[in-house]
Amino acid sequence: MSSQPPALRAAILIVSTTAAKDPSTDAAEATLRSVFEQDGGNQWTVAETHIVSDDSAEIQRQITTWTEPVEEGKHIINLVVTTGGTGFAIADRTPEAVSPLLHKQAPGLVHGMLAASLAITPFAMMSRPVAGVRNKTVIITLPGSPKGAKENLQAVIKTLPHACIQAAGANSRALHSGGVKKLEKEAGVGSQGHAQAQAHTHGHSHSHQHDHGHSCHRHTHSHGHGHGHNHGNLVRLSSENPKSNDPSLGPSRRHRSSPYPMLSVDDALSLIAKHTPCPTTTTAKVTPDLVGKVLAQDIYASAPVPAFRASIVDGYAVVVPYSGHLRGVYPVVSTSHAAPSSNLVPLKEGQIARITTGAPLPPGANSVVMVEDTVLISTTKTTHPTTGQEIEEESSVEILSDGIVKPGANIREIGSDIPFNTLLLPSKNRLSPASIGLLSSIGTQSVKIYSPPTISVLSTGDEIVDPSLPRELSLGEVRDCNRPTLISVISQAGFTPLDLGIVSDKQSNLETTLRQALRSSDIVLTTGGVSMGELDLLKPTIERSLGGTIHFGRVNMKPGKPTTFATVPVKNNDGTKSQKMIFSLPGNPASALVTFYLFVLPALHQLAGISPVGLPKVPVVLGHDFPVDKSRPEYHRAMVTVSKEGKLIATSTGGQRSSKVGSLEGANALLTMPAGDGPIKKGETIEALMMGELRSELA
Incomplete structure (x- = not known):
């Protein structure tokens, strides 16, 4: 016990x-x-x-x-x-x-x-x-x-x-x-x-508003990675107001190290949740395109399903006598098909009506006998109602049932599938194909949903070359793999990416492209240009040209330390004003993908009304020893498979250097490795953030 x-x-x-x-x-x-x-x-x-x-x-x-x-x-x-x-x-x-x-x-x-x-x-x-x-x-x-x-x-x-x-x-x-x-x-x-x-x-800035209106509440979310909290960093960030390098200054007057405090992953997630705007709503027609969208209203059944008493088998509608005994020969007085009908003949005791699956019961009928439990006794000639040809129709049928026939047998009662006014789909429910079928079954034409956010994606750097160019690379050039990868994962997550291409390392070009992106999308996602080099212009452009606020510019993690999150005041194309978000991710491919899943995906989910936000978490067993970083928590790319015994086993996808693209292929999970001195041993259990589907060990 x-x-x-x-x-x-x-x-x-x-x-x-x-x-x-x-x-x-x-x-x-x-x-x-x-x-x-x-x-x-x-x-x-x-x-x-x-x-x-x-x-x-x-x-x-x-x-x-x-x-x-x-x-x-x-x-x-x-x-x-x-x-x-x-x-x-x-x-x-x-x-x-x-x-x-x-x-x-x-x-x-x-x-x-x-x-x-x-x-x-x-x-x-x-x-x-x-x-x-x-x-x-x-x-x-x-x-x-x-x-x-x-x-x-x-x-x-x-x-x-x-x-x-x-x-x-x-x-x-x-x-x-x-x-x-x-x-x-x-x-x-x-x-x-x-x-x-x-x-x-409570060691951070706090505005204690006792607002009972619930018009739009900020909330924090955390992956709960167990790396500890550092609220002192939040205070320091707001009080010291660090700022990026001024591009106009020479090398001797530039920062030699980042002025931004090193935040924990959980603190970074809290800031993102705090500054992510509330989701907006829109009305959309009920079509298959709604799969993956999130309801912004409760859906109740406006009518019962079925709306009439219907047969669930092919057979004969009958009136069960008080004794329950039906064996005998009965005249067939009418037919009911699964089709619109307004002239069903009422049925009396001693009469039967042929009925098909899904057809409405004649008035007076209280049970249905399956056709397998009957024998045709006699027919009569009649005229087919559609073709006008002479046909033979049933006139009498013998019911073979020896036992008691119960009222209600083989009948689908009114509202037995969906009673009237039943709560079918609660608000914040993510719509599935089954949801679309359910809405269609009750005749719902349109629903209120949370407006799906859009996200602009661009790469930065003079060295970046579009992968579609059919030529060999010059010395120092790198094909852009970040943008295609991020656009793919954004689409896979059910959101709409806008491809803004590659922007050179010129502040005027970067400013123009960012302004365009901020006006046309909810989130702007960039890769590259967030380190300490003289051509790393994203932070200066956001702060000095766009008037934005950088909420964090470094995160205590591996890979992805220079990840940057900012908000910028924007006048939209329709003239309204709002705060838009910019996520500037590192340029190394592994860093870009890991930080997208950790930081950008939760913001997209929050904007879309999806809860819980971010990647799903599962405990996994390590299939071998894993090294750990001494100073920073690490998000290790791994493959998680289901063993024959039903355990989730994690194995590394190889070298974890942030520029190593090969470690992404085959990875379906990020293992949340704490900092430490020694390896985490084979057989130990650790938390994994699932990026993709589980695979079987037998596959």
Whole structure:
């Protein structure tokens, strides 16, 4: 028997009139789920979620439903967290709705949440949280902004299991045996450790907006690679405001090393998530072209399927008598085909009607006998309704069934496939071929989807030659393999790439091309020109010519250290203003592909409304020893196969130098290797980010 305690059950209540009308606008639920998963010590299951308007009665009704006493043997909701409605706005009513429901107050939890937020900003005092216990359930209210809600929940989540176990009726004497130190150790907290954890978590710029409107919430995402966080870098980057080399200065006045702090991969991903614009929506016709797109609305069945009682076999519609016995000879009084019909003859007991699969049942029929269970007895001459020719038609048939025939046999009832008003496809569902068939079956003509983002791709460098040119290379020239590769993976991921070709190492050419790309696409993707050479002009062009902001210019990883992410204010072709993103990837082929998957793909997913973002992660077993870099985490190109025993086995694709194109061929995964001194041994398990399909060891 497992010694693990059962998971505690949590419920999330989103309080937002905006989100109640359009659930796709809410980002708080996903953020809070991630806190339970990542910070909850594997003790939590999010069992329920619900959205209500900023209405006291609705808030109280839902919380009461979740916290009422349950029957013996059924699971209670141990914790209810609300998000939204805790500020000073006229519509903010959550504390007033929750307070009367509490049987016990929990001011310590309130103090813990406020103290955590006040360490960030004095505006945290503008929040009005309440906490306490109703029956056997702990209830806490969180701010409406995902960032504020996340930080408040993180501040108390390690102590909440103890509170919930007590509230559920645990023996306090047994629970507290061993003293406070034992409880702190079990929860993974302590006065000193907690303060350090708070300093680590909150050591960055924070705007604590208590916005319950949920119009568009920023959220962070992380591949969870376990390489550690370095929030101090975020502070340093914003405060020191480093800037790239000025191309007009001579070599003696240029930076000898990068002025940009070295960020961890997770910090870089957090900045990308923060500065990626919210997805926009559009209305599209239901066609096969929608496969891969993401719904921005819930789809309900506007009609039942089937809309009429239909036969599921070829046979005879009958009226089953009270006795259930049908053996005997019956007259065939009508025929029902799988075709539009408005003149079906009502069926009486003692009569039968020939019926085909999918055809509607005549009025009065309550069962269908398969044709295999019958024998033709007699025919009569009649005229074919279409050709006018004389034909023989059934006039009487013997039913051979010896047993009881049940009403409803071989009948597809109205709505048995899809009941009316059923939720068929929830918002944020990525449409599949089956989804298109489902939408077509209920007659849906168009749906609201998240607008697919477009991405411009260009290569930079005087040495780069278009691979289509049919000539030998001159000394110093390199064929462009980055652009074709990136365009291919972007298309494979379901997005629309725009090929902007190759741009020379001239700042005026680069500026002109980037301005064109920013106006016509959501993301601009470049390769090359991000190192420290005098012809590496991307960073200076972004900052000094385009007025952009470089959010990071170095990442602590291998390959891909000089990866750069920036945003630029842009006036679009339609006259609107927006912030566009530029990802400037290293020029080495392996670096370019690895950093695309790690950084650009999550931004594309976020723009498209796809969740979760980025490559899927799986644990794999190493098929041999793998070397590691001493100073930087490495993303090792590898082939993952399924063994005969069903294990996922990873083997290297060869030399991992960033310029080595051959290591990409055959690779379907990136192994997340931590920095260290010695190799990771064969048989150890490590996380892999899957770039392609798994292969069988037998293939």
